[in-house]
Amino acid sequence: MNQNLKSLLPDRPSVLNIEPKYTSFNSKIDTNRAVELLLSGQYVLIEEYYSNGLEVLLELKRNLLFSFSEKSFQGQRDYRSAFREASHKLLLKVNNNKLIVKKSPEIGWLEVLYPDVSEFYISFPEIQGMNSAWQWYQKGIEVKTLGIMLHPFYGTYFPTRFDHLKLFDQWLKKYDGLKDKAIEIGVGSGILSFQLIQNGFTDIFATDTNKNAIIGVEKESKRLGYESNITLSNGDLFSDCDIKANLIVFNPPWLLAKHKLEEGLDKAIYYEADLFPRFFEQAAKHLEVNGKIVLIFSNLAQVIETESIHPIIEELKQNNRFRKELHLRRDVVASSKKTKRTDARENEKVELWVLSLKE
Ligand SMILES: C[S@@+](CC[C@H](N)C(=O)[O-])C[C@H]1O[C@@H](n2cnc3c(N)ncnc32)[C@H](O)[C@@H]1O
Known part of the structure; x- marks a missing residue:
């Protein structure tokens, strides 16, 4: 675990210490x-x-x-x-x-x-x-793809639908590349890193801008016995990361923000316009020659607003850095079997993108 974790204090709601009127x-x-x-x-x-x-x-x-x-x-x-x-x-x-x-x-x-x-x-x-x-x-979230319960720390994003995790699991089971080192950006509740560990990755560097996510994953890693497999860092994208990886994984926020972002959960849902360009620029420097970037995304933004830009397609179109190796899609199942989806989200699909460096 990284040194900077010892001094990390969780974000918490502000309170009034003095009796107000x-x-x-x-x-x-x-x-x-x-x-x-x-x-x-x-x-x-x-x-x-x-x-x-x-x-x-x-x-x-x-x-x-x-x-x-x-x-x-x-x-x-x-x-x-x-x-x-x-x-x-x-x-x-x-x-x-x-x-x-x-x-x-x-x-x-x-x-x-x-x-x-x-x-x-x-x-x-x-x-x-x-x-x-x-x-x-307290109750925990049962993640069937992992066969474990997750206990998300206060103020941390955690999945309530699992289609993207199934897609990742499906891909990971077929992955036959090197498993020496992986980087996860935006570790959240730790779910994707734990999936990587269960599939043979033993050295993961994971970051998140949300302090609570890092504190929570540290506790969960200890509880699950994965402590020695994961190094955590609280910061933006690849900050404090000085390694190159065989695999870089990112399940980013899926919607472009039209408001000023707050720290914490807001940044799990919405992204600022420069997030993807910055991610791709830094990812290119942290990827081994034959490494792969796996991005989990969704067409949610396009479902809500047809004109909206898809930041991964945009990267592939605008820059000559990466090659698309794979693009899988999967329907999103309603969170409860009883709720028949009649809203626009009926057409929602989760996506898994695999990119590699162009020669
Ligand atoms: C959609 S959540 C995914 C969490 C988890 N990986 C999962 O799949 O359930 C996105 C995560 O990225 C984090 N995040 C957003 N912007 C970031 C940035 N610039 N650097 C690092 N993490 C970031 C958020 O705090 C959040 O935990």
């Missing part, structure tokens, strides 16, 4: 009054039951949907931003790393992420996010 809310108070306060920018503290917070948020939603009835893309965006701003004024108090309201969920992240501060105020939506992440972490 707030109005208390309990079952006797009208939810409309609480909503009025939130909308006027004042803090409201849930003091009795956890479910009181859910009631206030429901009322806030109703109120805002009434004011933002516009169904256009912009209208929906304005609604979401108003909801975000007001809902983050709704607070819960944490004492001894536990929520103090009655009938609240046990959320282990409060202890894991805040070892230095045990008493604070935090917004209700942040707690909802932590609660859901804690449940995923």
Whole structure:
């Protein structure tokens, strides 16, 4: 494991350490009054039951949907931003790393992420996010292609659909090249690196810009006994990587950002325009002569907007660096068998691209 991991502290939701000026809310108070306060920018503290917070948020939603009835893309965006701003004024108090309201969920992240501060105020939506992440972490995600359970760390991207992993697995089982060294960019929950290890790669260098992903994969590697097979680095693309690899793997974000990206999960979904040109330029320097780049991608951007540019096709067209060896596609199966897909995502396909250096 890399040295820089020892000093790595996870990203966590910001909290208020000093008691703010707030109005208390309990079952006797009208939810409309609480909503009025939130909308006027004042803090409201849930003091009795956890479910009181859910009631206030429901009322806030109703109120805002009434004011933002516009169904256009912009209208929906304005609604979401108003909801975000007001809902983050709704607070819960944490004492001894536990929520103090009655009938609240046990959320282990409060202890894991805040070892230095045990008493604070935090917004209700942040707690909802932590609660859901804690449940995923505890329950784990069964990855059938690996035959293992993954326990994703807070704030880390993890797969909920597995078509791209099956595609990668299918390709990896047939791969007969050298398995000395591999690099994975954007390791996330570690899933692709673990697939590489299970298929005979013993020396993987993996990076991610998301600190929590690196911290999480370090823990998972230890738990799975893969610690000696993987070196982790928190940084952009190939930063701190001084090796050349037989295989470079990247499952990048699939959508071009039209907003300023935030650190963390946002960067797992959206990419800035220069991400792919930078990746390809650096990848060419880190690939052994007969090495291969494997990219997992999707036609999702084209499904949403037909005109959108496919960054891998663009690289192959614009530059004379790589040769396309293979392009596999696979239909995306709906996440639940019960949900019949009627939306545009019905045509969604995952893609696996294999590129090699041109001579
Ligand atoms: C779609 S997720 C894939 C995660 C994992 N490899 C998987 O297949 O489930 C993309 C990952 O790339 C990371 N990422 C995005 N931009 C990056 C960059 N410039 N350098 C390194 N990692 C990056 C994100 O933080 C995220 O973990």
